[in-house]
Every structure is written in C-alpha cells, then in structure tokens.
Amino acid sequence: MSTTVDVPESSNVAKGKAVAVARAGGWKKGLAIMDFILRLGGIASSLAAAATMGTSDQTLPFFTQFFQFEASYDSFTTFQFFVITMSLVAGYLVLSLPFSVVAIIRPHAAGPRLFLIILDTVFLTLATASGASAAAIVYLAHNGNQDSNWLAICNQFGDFCAQTSGAVVASFVAVLILVLLVIMSALLLKRHYHS
C-alpha cells in the first residue's frame, strides 16, 4: 500500500525533521527490543548460576569413624549468599519484563526507563558482589593460600569445584548483561535533540 501526500515546497524542512524523528524512533525501538532480549538472557544466566551453585554437593567415597567428608554450597556462607542473590536477580529480571515491554511500546516515556535503570544499577551491584565474592572463594579452593595455611581442596572435591566455577562464570555473564542493560538505558534516556 502506498499513499501519496501533496507536500508544498515550503514544508521540506519540516518533512526532513519528521524523517529524522522517525529514524531516531526506529533506532530507539531496536535498542528497546534488544533490552527485552538481553533481559531474557540475564534471567537464563542468573537462574543457571543459582541452580548450579545450589545443587553443588559432593560427598567423598571414604569416611572416618567420626565424620564423612562432604562439601556443598552450604559449607560456605559466600556460596549461600550467592544462591540467594542470583535468585533475587533472576526474580527481579522476570518482574522487569513488563516494564521493558511498556518501554518498547512507548519509547518516549521516560518513567519506565528511569525505573529500569535505577533498579538495574542496584541489582548489578548485588550480582557483581555475589559473583566476585564467590570467585574469590573458588580461587582459594583451586589454589589455596600458603601464608594462611589454607590448602587447596579441589584435589579432593573436583566435581564440587567444577560446579561452583561454572556457577561463577554464569554469574559473570549475568553481570555483563546487566552492565549492557544500564548503558543501553542511559542511551535511551538521552532524548534526541532534534526529536
């Protein structure tokens, strides 16, 4: 379908301006849709991180008279914090989807966008804190520390270490996605001067 519009010569400037606005709108729509897709990816990676960490549990096949050797995420406060935080991040990202949809439909409404960027920043901090602290523990488990006489436990608890390392990697993916979400929201908040 094509429509013909009679445009008087004098309104060429206005026409050019309208085209620029439409172009800026399309660019914004693309970013807003990418925002939604990135949120889905963030949900997947943070859920994967929480689930992988939450199911990490290894019991060694030998035991002494007094106790069994067992390592699970429960052993480390940091890993418990990790599971709770990554679940919170996943939950927040699910709840943020409707706002992302609203921002796609109404790309010029600043309200939902502002709401998203502020909460994204808060949850970015939360996700980074839990990912980094878990990474510090995983590093210790792999390498130990001589000066404090903490021995590496990954020789014994190989599966446990592999699983927690995987969870840390997944959380870093979630952090990367949240950083991208904040930056994209900032770009979207900046209203075009010729629009």
Added chain:
Amino acid sequence: MSTTVDVPESSNVAKGKAVAVARAGGWKKGLAIMDFILRLGGIASSLAAAATMGTSDQTLPFFTQFFQFEASYDSFTTFQFFVITMSLVAGYLVLSLPFSVVAIIRPHAAGPRLFLIILDTVFLTLATASGASAAAIVYLAHNGNQDSNWLAICNQFGDFCAQTSGAVVASFVAVLILVLLVIMSALLLKRHYHS
C-alpha cells in the same frame, strides 16, 4: 539590582513556562553540583581503601628456624587485585572531575553526562567486584571454614585483619557513592518534558 520587564497580558503562559524551565534548571544544577561533591568523596574513600589495604603488613614477633610468620596484602591475590582496582577507581574519579564541571556549567548537554554514566557503571562494577571479593577473604580470615579445614588467622594476625576490614568498609563507601552517581546521572539525563 532589579529589572522591570513589561510583559503583555497575552504572554503569561510563556512566562509561566520560562519560570518552570528555570526551576527545572536549578534542580538540575543542584544535582550536578552534588555529583561533583560525591566524586570528591568517592576519590577520598577509594584512595583510603587502596592505601589501607596496600600498607597492611604484619610480622609476628616470633619465628621458627625456617621462616618468619608474616601476613601482608601480597599474600592474597584478591587483596592485590583490590589495591590495583581501587587505585584505578580513584584515578578514574579524578579524571572525571573536569567532565563533572562541564556538566555543571552546561546542564543541558547530554554528551558529558552520557560519558560519565557509562564509565561510572563500568567502574562501579570494578569497585564492587574488588570490594566483595576482598570481603569474602576477610570473612574467611575472621571465621575460617570448617569443611575445608581453613582456620581463622585473625587470632594471630589481629592488626592485619583490622586493617583489611577497614579497607573493605572504605571500598563499600566508594561503591555506594558510585551507585548514587549512576542514579543521579540517570535523573539528569532524563530531560524535563516541559523544558
């Protein structure tokens, strides 16, 4: 000094609009100046964190034939990372001051503001990661971990522990300031609809 301007009755709407713009501009100017002050606070706290951690070093007054008992930030990779990262954050915040000044002078220019919010987000992630991982190690040093047989070292290295804990607290202050900076930049990026 007072100036009198003759305003025809018909331009009352325009006058009201101008007042609204001026009011919005004042609100923005206040936030922009607070941004600058918060940056100064961020520099202080991140420098304090880096310096406190970097000078943490405790040698126990007894030693065996083979080695002395010494704990310094060098002992832990995480603490080395902490010192480097917090110095980087302090350096970035110093370099960001001119941009903050430009944003005060020209509150409607979106360029510097966008530049600041993107880099603030990146350095927020960096600061959070180093603060949280150092906190995880400090927590271990205080409490130890039974399952992995890592003993608390703070009984022996009390001063070292106190100093590293202080550095972690200072880094959390820097993180809080960076979160506030990102949120304030988001508020400033959102251009007022009636301006």
